[in-house]
Amino acid sequence: MLSIAFAEDNPVNRNTFMHKVQHYNELSVLFAAVNGHDCLEQLKGLPLSRHPLVVFVDLEMPELDGIQTIQIAKSLYPHIHFIVLTVFDDEEKIFEAIRAGAGGYLLKDESAGAIRSAIASVLDYGGAPMSPAIARKAMDMLGKSQISNEAALNEKEVNAMLSQREKEILQHTIHGLDAKRIAETLNISVLTVRKHIANIYQRLHVNSKAQVMHLAHERKWFK
Secondary structure, eight states, rough: EEEEEEEEEOOOHHHHHHHHHOOOEEEEEEEESSHHHHHHHHTTTGGGGOSSSSSOOOOOOOSSOOHHHHHHHHHHOTTTTTEEESSSOHHHHHHHHHHHSSSSSEETOHHHHHHHHHHHHHHHHHHOOOOOOHHHHHHHHHHHSSSOHHHOOOOOHHHHHHOOOHHHHHHHHHTTTTTTHHHHTSSSOOHHHHHHHHHHHHHHHHSSHHHHHHHHHHHHHOO
């Protein structure tokens, strides 16, 4: 059983989320917090053995917003994965959420399957699930940022380091495709794609989709 939780102040959105995750018997919702303070209080009241593996967090909540909630909770519970689930797709919100410690960023209109895939991504492969529209904005945002990485590899070094299949998957990842869409494009299993992504991260010395997209844009890989 995979334990999850979520924080959302809108009762309609809470019911919608519950309806989506109820499609999967292996998911157990530990609590549904009504705001950031409530989320932190409910986490504090749980023994370590009963902490949720993943917490979905809305951004716009009264008393304590989603970004503040993630920032505080991540410092107290670094073992828990926090995924933003919101209607906001502007660059500043994405950047703030990533800085706060969010492990993924999904729009609220994502399907039940996308939510389940996001859980698998962060738990099984340390991925950073993002809605395709968010991935594109994140790439644009990181390309504009002043973050530098002197140790970043150039395209020739990347080509020498990765297999042909890994280069194909990296290319699709850079262009915002998730594991399921890459699998469909290349006619291979999602599990195989995720294994390749884990290998790519290890070889490029990155640990998130946002990082690899930033390096790809900065170094103009596969242009």
